[in-house]
Amino acid sequence: MPLLSVRNLQTRFATDRGTVHAVNGVSFDLEEGEILGLVGESGSGKSVTALSIMRLVPEPPGKITADAMMLEGIDLMRLDESAVRSLRGSRMAMIFQDPMRSLNPVLTIGRQITEVLRRHRKVDGAEARKRAIDLLETVGIPMAEKRLAAYPHQFSGGMRQRVMIAIALSCNPRLLIADEATTALDVTIQAQIIDLVKRLTRERGTSVIWISHDLGVVAGLCDRVNVMYAGAVVESGPIRELFRRPSHGYTLGLLGSTPRVDGTGARRLTPIEGMPPNLIDPDPLCPFLPRCRVSVEACRAGPPLPREVGTDHWAACLADLAS
Amino acid sequence: MSALLEVEDLEVHYGRPGAPGTVKAVDGVTFNVERGRTLGLVGESGCGKSTTGYAILQLIRPTAGRVLFNGTDLCRLDKRALRRLRRKVQIIFQDAHAALNPRMPIGDLVGEALDIHGLFRGAARARRISELLDMVGLAGHLIERYPHELSGGQAQRVAICRALAVEPELIVCDEPVSALDVSIQAQIVNLLQDLQERLGLTYIFISHDLSIVRHVSDDVAVMYLGKIVEFAGKEEIYAAPAHPYTKSLMSAVPVPDPDIEAQRQRIILNGDLPNPADPPSGCRFRTRCPEAIAECAKVDPLQQPLARGHWAKCIRLAEGT
Numbered sequence: 001m002p003l004l005s006v007r008n009l010q011t012r013f014a015t016d017r018g019t020v021h022a023v024n025g026v027s028f029d030l031e032e033g034e035i036l037g038l039v040g041e042s043g044s045g046k047s048v049t050a051l052s053i054m055r056l057v058p059e060p061p062g063k064i065t066a067d068a069m070m071l072e073g074i075d076l077m078r079l080d081e082s083a084v085r086s087l088r089g090s091r092m093a094m095i096f097q098d099p100m101r102s103l104n105p106v107l108t109i110g111r112q113i114t115e116v117l118r119r120h121r122k123v124d125g126a127e128a129r130k131r132a133i134d135l136l137e138t139v140g141i142p143m144a145e146k147r148l149a150a151y152p153h154q155f156s157g158g159m160r161q162r163v164m165i166a167i168a169l170s171c172n173p174r175l176l177i178a179d180e181a182t183t184a185l186d187v188t189i190q191a192q193i194i195d196l197v198k199r200l201t202r203e204r205g206t207s208v209i210w211i212s213h214d215l216g217v218v219a220g221l222c223d224r225v226n227v228m229y230a231g232a233v234v235e236s237g238p239i240r241e242l243f244r245r246p247s248h249g250y251t252l253g254l255l256g257s258t259p260r261v262d263g264t265g266a267r268r269l270t271p272i273e274g275m276p277p278n279l280i281d282p283d284p285l286c287p288f289l290p291r292c293r294v295s296v297e298a299c300r301a302g303p304p305l306p307r308e309v310g311t312d313h314w315a316a317c318l319a320d321l322a323s
Numbered sequence: 324m325s326a327l328l329e330v331e332d333l334e335v336h337y338g339r340p341g342a343p344g345t346v347k348a349v350d351g352v353t354f355n356v357e358r359g360r361t362l363g364l365v366g367e368s369g370c371g372k373s374t375t376g377y378a379i380l381q382l383i384r385p386t387a388g389r390v391l392f393n394g395t396d397l398c399r400l401d402k403r404a405l406r407r408l409r410r411k412v413q414i415i416f417q418d419a420h421a422a423l424n425p426r427m428p429i430g431d432l433v434g435e436a437l438d439i440h441g442l443f444r445g446a447a448r449a450r451r452i453s454e455l456l457d458m459v460g461l462a463g464h465l466i467e468r469y470p471h472e473l474s475g476g477q478a479q480r481v482a483i484c485r486a487l488a489v490e491p492e493l494i495v496c497d498e499p500v501s502a503l504d505v506s507i508q509a510q511i512v513n514l515l516q517d518l519q520e521r522l523g524l525t526y527i528f529i530s531h532d533l534s535i536v537r538h539v540s541d542d543v544a545v546m547y548l549g550k551i552v553e554f555a556g557k558e559e560i561y562a563a564p565a566h567p568y569t570k571s572l573m574s575a576v577p578v579p580d581p582d583i584e585a586q587r588q589r590i591i592l593n594g595d596l597p598n599p600a601d602p603p604s605g606c607r608f609r610t611r612c613p614e615a616i617a618e619c620a621k622v623d624p625l626q627q628p629l630a631r632g633h634w635a636k637c638i639r640l641a642e643g644t
Contacts, residue, residue, distance in 0.1 A: 041504035041505065041506060042504050156595045156596070157368075158595055159595065186367035186368055186531065187367070187531070187533070187572060187575040187576055188367065188571060188572060188575045188591075188592045189367075189595070190575065191574075191575035191589055191591055191592075192591055192592070195589070195591055213504065213505060214577065215505075215579035216534075216576065216577030216578050216579045216584075217577045218579075219577060219578065219579050219580055219581045219583075219584045220577045220578075220581070220584035220585075220587075239581045240581045240582060243579065243580055243581050243582075244582075253506060254505060254506065255579060256509070257505045257506045257508065257509035258505055258509075258534070258579055259509075259512070259534040259535050259537065259538035260534055260537075260578055260579065260580075261533050261534040261537055261561070261573065261576040261578060262561075262578050262580075262583065263537055263558075263561055265538070268513065268516070269509035269512055269513055269538070270509065271506055271507070271508075271509030271510040271512075271513060272506035272509070273510070275474055275476075276504075
């Protein structure tokens with residue numbers, strides 16, 4: 001049984017201009033210990049997918065529906081707010097792009113780590129403090145005991161993200177969701193954080209959903225990747241397989257737009273022309289059609305159904321990219 | 324070939340000279356840029372790359388050094404002379420929406436640039452504006468739109484359009500695509516490259532993104548805590564980085580290829596950037612450097628020439644030569 005199983009997740013938002021279809025029928029499984037990448041551009045629905053799983057989408061104006069959303073056999077859709085709260089932080093945790101906004105600026109780091117432990121693990125103050133020191137050491141913060149009394153503003157961006165990881169992992173959750181967790185960091189610090197996430201999740205067998213717009217980060221970290229566009233997963237596959245044989249017009253577009261530090265890319269980038277689609281009135285046809293360079297006649301006839309293009313690898317694209 | 328821009332010992336120090344806590348944001352930066360070429364200025368947050376860009380334009384007055392543009396030292400010009408010369412030296416920023424006046428329609432935003440320098444008056448003005456919008460790939464109907472109605476990519480095109488309006492020779496591009504999605508990033512990068520070819524522009528391309536810098540630059544300067552630590556032609560520096568900081572920086576950039584990623588050896592640096600108000604003695608990188616020796620704390624490393632047009636500041640590179 002997969003750790004997390006999502007079937008036909010739809011998340012909509014009521015706005016003055018109409019209903020925004022932010023997530024449009026997303027389905028996937030996440031195995032024990034697996035790192036799954038969610039890749040796509042702004043507005044593709046990656047973050048809303050994650051927030052929906054965490055049940056952090058405010059309802060209203062949001063509305064989440066799903067045929068199933070099971071975490072370790074628990075149906076997340078059926079839980080009331082207090083039941084979800086007891087799962088958040090203990091069985092599933094999330095870290096965000098900007099740790100400064102996730103940390104409370106007027107509470108010490110120590111207080112913010114122990115808070116989670118005391119709430120979910122019901123440990124006393126002394127024990128929580130001991131565990132907090134352990135956690136800070138685990139995430140590579142030197143002089144951990146002294147740092148418990150520090151406030152978030154006294155930490156650098158990389159250190160704050162380490163604190164967030166410490167808080168997220170404090171109760172040993174089975175699922176960790178990281179939403180652009182290294183995007184705001186410098187590359188050398190990003191490398192440190194990725195290294196840390198890899199090590200900790202491997203040691204603890206945590207499953208990870210890693211949201212990123214950076215194909216490079218995903219290529220180095222994830223076991224599997226879901227490419228998202230206009231609120232839907234348009235291609236999914238094991239990491240090597242997908243990068244070797246990208247099988248959706250959008251995936252190809254992303255790869256063609258990405259310059260490479262190893263200099264093996266094309267001399268000129270191939271951008272995706274045009275702009276992201278309107279999510280208020282989604283077109284029944286392939287949402288990427290207006291911007292697609294490889295579209296075929298059939299794309300105008302009806303929506304593309306996902307089809308198998310390799311082992312465990314599928315794409316919702318009608319173009320024949322093998323030839 | 325003579326250089327369009329020569330930057331010599333540029334310094335931007337904040338605080339009383341010599342007083343403790345003085346931040347040496349830019350500390351003795353020297354480089355040349357030849358006409359029609361692109362210099363990539365890379366480094367992490369706080370390394371002084373943007374400050375260097377602003378100091379070249381005199382948006383921040385340097386505390387020492389020279390900035391020769393076509394032989395004229397911009398640091399010595401008074402306000403009026405500088406304003407005239409700014410026509411030739413323009414800048415575009417990361418956040419185009421913040422750079423555009425929200426209460427002005429696009430046509431006026433572009434027209435303002437012309438008016439300031441008294442270019443294209445009367446009927447020619449409107450023609451020029453639509454010609455400029457066309458040049459950056461913006462549809463004519465956007466002329467009456469306001470910045471908030473534009474996407475990030477369109478807003479950046481307007482910012483580029485304003486810079487181009489005054490027919491500059493040099494454009495400082497300060498993280499011009501960092502806030503954009505990759506597909507839009509590629510559109511803007513291609514636009515900047517096309518404009519360079521068509522108009523013979525010279526760029527200083529400031530970015531933290533080494534992949535993009537490799538893509539657009541002819542030469543690359545790597546900065547760390549206010550100093551350039553390595554300078555070389557693009558191919559040279561990416562194929563054979565010499566400074567330990569450049570090496571670790573390059574190794575940290577992920578490549579969108581799982582097979583390559585699986586085999587890469589990352590040089591993971593310890594710790595964070597030191598406090599710029601109290602930088603380490605000697606080589607500023609030594610506290611994080613995997614190759615540092617005791618000597619590094621004592622001497623401020625000088626430029627070590629390595630090949631034609633390639634130098635690095637690391638005393639260990641002199642070993643064995």
